[in-house]
Amino acid sequence: MRPEALKGHLDAMLLAVLERGPRHGYAVIDALRAGSGGRFDLPTGTIYPALHRLEEAGLVKSSWSVVSGRRRRSYELTAAGQRALSDERVVWREFAAGVSSLLETP
Amino acid sequence: MTCHPVIERYVADLSARLPGPRRWRAGVLDEIRDSLIEGMAAHRDAAHDAAAAALQAVGEHGPVDQVASAYAPEIALAWTRRAGLLALGIIPAMAIVWNLALRVGPVSAWHPSGLGLHVAAALIASGVALACGCSGTALLGTGRLFRIAGHQHQAFRLAICTASVAVTVAVLALLGVVTARAVTAPGSLEWPAVLAALAMSLAALAGVARAAYRCSISVRAVP
Numbered sequence: 565m566r567p568e569a570l571k572g573h574l575d576a577m578l579l580a581v582l583e584r585g586p587r588h589g590y591a592v593i594d595a596l597r598a599g600s601g602g603r604f605d606l607p608t609g610t611i612y613p614a615l616h617r618l619e620e621a622g623l624v625k626s627s628w629s630v631v632s633g634r635r636r637r638s639y640e641l642t643a644a645g646q647r648a649l650s651d652e653r654v655v656w657r658e659f660a661a662g663v664s665s666l667l668e669t670p
Numbered sequence: 671m672t673c674h675p676v677i678e679r680y681v682a683d684l685s686a687r688l689p690g691p692r693r694w695r696a697g698v699l700d701e702i703r704d705s706l707i708e709g710m711a712a713h714r715d716a717a718h719d720a721a722a723a724a725l726q727a728v729g730e731h732g733p734v735d736q737v738a739s740a741y742a743p744e745i746a747l748a749w750t751r752r753a754g755l756l757a758l759g760i761i762p763a764m765a766i767v768w769n770l771a772l773r774v775g776p777v778s779a780w781h782p783s784g785l786g787l788h789v790a791a792a793l794i795a796s797g798v799a800l801a802c803g804c805s806g807t808a809l810l811g812t813g814r815l816f817r818i819a820g821h822q823h824q825a826f827r828l829a830i831c832t833a834s835v836a837v838t839v840a841v842l843a844l845l846g847v848v849t850a851r852a853v854t855a856p857g858s859l860e861w862p863a864v865l866a867a868l869a870m871s872l873a874a875l876a877g878v879a880r881a882a883y884r885c886s887i888s889v890r891a892v893p
Contacts, residue, residue: 588704588708589701589704589705590704590705590708590709590712591708594712607730607731607733607736607737608705608709608730608731608732609684609702609731609736609740610732610736610737610740612701613740613741613744614740616744617743617744620747628697631704634673634700634703634704634707635700635701635704636701637697637700637701
């Protein structure tokens with residue numbers, strides 16, 4: 565799937581991945597890829613700015629640790645992020661139902 | 671797993687295209703390096719050798735220009751905040767420095783009068799007020815308090831540029847007053863103190879101008 569098709573949905577997908585627990589950047593990307601059945605093939609480098617934007621918005625928080633001698637940044641969902649994810653799910657269901665009804669009705 | 675030269679080269683290329691504050695950039699590059707090493711480890715079993723795994727990890731990460739471009743809003747935010755903080759920090763510091771520098775001399779030997787002094791005083795006061803207002807607006811607007819409103823990069827850029835011009839006008843007006851005093855009553859000034867304040871003012875102005883320039887350039891790069 566082309567990256568442009570994901571515009572507007574990436575934030576919600578990142579929040580959904582982090583709902584399952586704190587993850588470092590590559591684990592977030594891996595979960596995104598696995599969770600979508602390999603359909604979403606985004607350049608992984610563009611995921612980090614999105615995570616930083618979510619942190620700036622207070623929806624996730626990050627912390628640094630040292631693993632195998634290198635610095636690692638991990639992300640987790642905040643309470644505001646959990647609420648935002650719930651809202652996004654409602655919006656998505658309505659959006660998907662509307663699009664499906666239009667596209668799948670001959 | 672250690673960092674492969676392919677990954678180091680990619681990180682170095684990216685570093686050259688991320689014109690953000692040093693500390694911010696170090697964090698971003700550490701995160702990317704960790705991700706690439708993890709990616710390389712994930713591909714190590716399927717790849718022929720370490721170089722192939724590293725190339726695959728780098729390929730997945732995306733072209734350097736595309737990745738750097740994705741950071742543009744973050745860089746603009748960082749420079750806007752830096753410029754705003756600098757302007758807000760410099761104004762009180764300059765007020766203290768010039769107050770001390772102009773009071774240590776025999777002030778009573780100077781008897782100012784005329785419209786010029788009033789104009790200069792008005793310029794200093796309005797310049798300081800405008801610079802504080804604009805810098806404060808940019809800082810508040812880019813801070814977490816108002817994060818829900820979203821970041822209006824162009825508006826904050828305008829605020830920072832206005833603040834830097836206002837600081838410059840205030841300092842130039844102040845220098846005009848000092849020059850007038852130096853010409854009409856040179857004995858009323860303690861010259862080492864005045865020269866030290868002058869040097870600090872010029873350095874501060876250069877710092878504000880540089881920060882405003884970086885803010886302006888980085889905002890222009892936001893897609």
